[in-house]
Amino acid sequence: MVKVEDEIIRKRQRERARVMALLLGAFVILLFFITIAKTGMNW
Amino acid sequence: MPAMEMTNPAVLPADWRDFVALTKPRVMSLVVFTGLCGLLAAPVQLPLVLGFTAILCIALGAGACGALNQWYEVDVDAKMRRTAKRPLPAGRMSRQSALHFGVGLGVFSVLLMGLATNWLAALMLLVSILFYVLIYTVWLKPRTAQNIVIGGAAGAFPPLIGWVAATGHVATLPILLFAIIFLWTPPHFWALSLFVRSDYAAAGIPMLPVVAGFESTRRQIFLYTLPMAASAVAPWLLGLTGPVYGVSAAVFSFVFLVLAGRVAANRATQPKDMEAEKHLFAYSVFYLFALFAVLVADRWLGW
Numbered sequence: 001m002v003k004v005e006d007e008i009i010r011k012r013q014r015e016r017a018r019v020m021a022l023l024l025g026a027f028v029i030l031l032f033f034i035t036i037a038k039t040g041m042n043w
Numbered sequence: 044m045p046a047m048e049m050t051n052p053a054v055l056p057a058d059w060r061d062f063v064a065l066t067k068p069r070v071m072s073l074v075v076f077t078g079l080c081g082l083l084a085a086p087v088q089l090p091l092v093l094g095f096t097a098i099l100c101i102a103l104g105a106g107a108c109g110a111l112n113q114w115y116e117v118d119v120d121a122k123m124r125r126t127a128k129r130p131l132p133a134g135r136m137s138r139q140s141a142l143h144f145g146v147g148l149g150v151f152s153v154l155l156m157g158l159a160t161n162w163l164a165a166l167m168l169l170v171s172i173l174f175y176v177l178i179y180t181v182w183l184k185p186r187t188a189q190n191i192v193i194g195g196a197a198g199a200f201p202p203l204i205g206w207v208a209a210t211g212h213v214a215t216l217p218i219l220l221f222a223i224i225f226l227w228t229p230p231h232f233w234a235l236s237l238f239v240r241s242d243y244a245a246a247g248i249p250m251l252p253v254v255a256g257f258e259s260t261r262r263q264i265f266l267y268t269l270p271m272a273a274s275a276v277a278p279w280l281l282g283l284t285g286p287v288y289g290v291s292a293a294v295f296s297f298v299f300l301v302l303a304g305r306v307a308a309n310r311a312t313q314p315k316d317m318e319a320e321k322h323l324f325a326y327s328v329f330y331l332f333a334l335f336a337v338l339v340a341d342r343w344l345g346w
Contacts, residue, residue, distance in 0.1 A: 030096065037090040
């Protein structure tokens with residue numbers, strides 16, 4: 001029972017870490033493009 | 044460790060999908076759409092990435108409202124069939140997680156809005172979040188049947204925020220857009236609350252049908268539809284939009300009035316006999332989408 005519980009916890013932690021990594025990556029990219037737009041550079 | 048404790052979902056880390064559910068994505072879609080229309084109707088065009096960020100911030104702010112609303116109303120949600128399966132009442136997430144998520148999302152959305160667009164838009168976003176959480180959820184909703192009337196202001200902010208994000212100032216048209224949503228909210232929610240009245244009564248929420256009865260609510264729905272229709276055609280009458288918007292607004296509002304009239308004439312007390320109310324509720328969602336879509340088309344195409 002404890003093993004099953006542990007597996008569920010690990011699985012959820014892995015999934016949440018993956019989603020968090022994706023969101024942080026997207027945020028960094030968004031900040032980059034906001035900076036470009038705010039500084040008036042036009043590619 | 045006792046088996047009960049091991050199988051209790053509250054001790055598990057919440058699934059990330061439950062955090063998404065906490066933001067009420069379906070409600071968010073209307074907020075995002077009206078915010079986008081406010082942004083697109085503005086005479087100043089933001090760079091694409093800044094416009095995207097402004098809408099993202101409005102969506103995240105709405106998500107924060109949803110999360111904080113569910114954090115505060117967990118006991119009420121547990122009593123209503125419609126909301127009992129949400130992450131908190133179903134025990135899939137701790138209240139503390141919901142609170143931290145809601146506050147974090149709200150602060151993040153306001154700061155990002157200020158940095159990406161302007162601080163007036165950020166201030167308006169902050170006011171709308173605080174209004175929804177403190178004035179509507181905490182103060183009005185459990186106390187007065189007028190909760191929806193005053194609380195509707197929180198949902199009316201997005202087009203105003205979208206406009207201010209683009210231009211940096213407030214003008215007549217976005218104030219009228221605010222008024223349209225503000226006056227649309229009571230007939231929209233009261234139509235719903237008529238056919239889910241027993242849920243609200245069981246949860247002790249003083250919605251108008253619970254406090255004032257069916258007949259009074261139906262009359263109020265029709266009476267609120269009149270100023271809503273007037274505010275919908277006002278942008279055209281004031282020369283702020285073209286005739287395509289004006290004629291569309293008049294036709295859409297006329298249909299709304301007819302459906303509200305059918306509701307006013309209905310005497311049913313059982314949800315299964317409330318087809319008129321269900322039609323009005325469904326049409327009210329279409330009405331707001333269609334009205335704002337035509338407004339943007341009118342402004343962009345210069346009809």
